[in-house]
Amino acid sequence: MKWLDEQPQSSVIFLCFGSFGRFLAPQVKEIALGLEQSGYRFLWSLCVQSSSPPQPSQNNALGGVCYNEDMFPKGFTERIQGKGMMIYGWAPQVEILAHEAIGAFVSHCGWNSILESL
Incomplete structure (x- = not known):
């Protein structure tokens, strides 16, 4: 929330795909590239399976993997400093x-997300 407080009004894209929204590594990389190339500020909530650092070999029930630095384009986190923020796990979506x-x-257009966005 502190990072959001420092951003201009209506300038941040919030991405959140629900509690079960997980992606395969190529999908994560493409979303990351799209966000970076858009030039817009963003806050991306990535769901992970546990509070410990994710391991590349951990599969979830939907066939995706937990997130790790290798899933993002090389140098992505350095290039987005100040422009983008990632949350690994639950995010206070309403807030x-x-x-x-x-x-x-x-x-992901789930019922809770639709209601909370309204």
């Missing part, structure tokens, strides 16, 4: 959506 810095919401 984030209500923040004045949020200008767009990319969602």
Whole structure:
């Protein structure tokens, strides 16, 4: 929330794909590239399976893997410093959506996300 407080009004895209929204490594890389190349500020909530650092070999029930640095384009986290922020795990979605810095919401369109965004 502190990072959001420092962003201009309506300037941040919030991406959250729900508690079960997991992606394969190539999908994570493509989303990351798209966000970086867009030039927009973003807050991306990535769901992970545990509070310990994710391991590349951990599979989830949907066939995706837990997130690790190798899933992102090389140098991605360094290049997005100040422009993008990632949350690994649960995010306070209602509070984030209500923040004045949020200008767009990319969602899996689950019922809770729809209601909370309204």
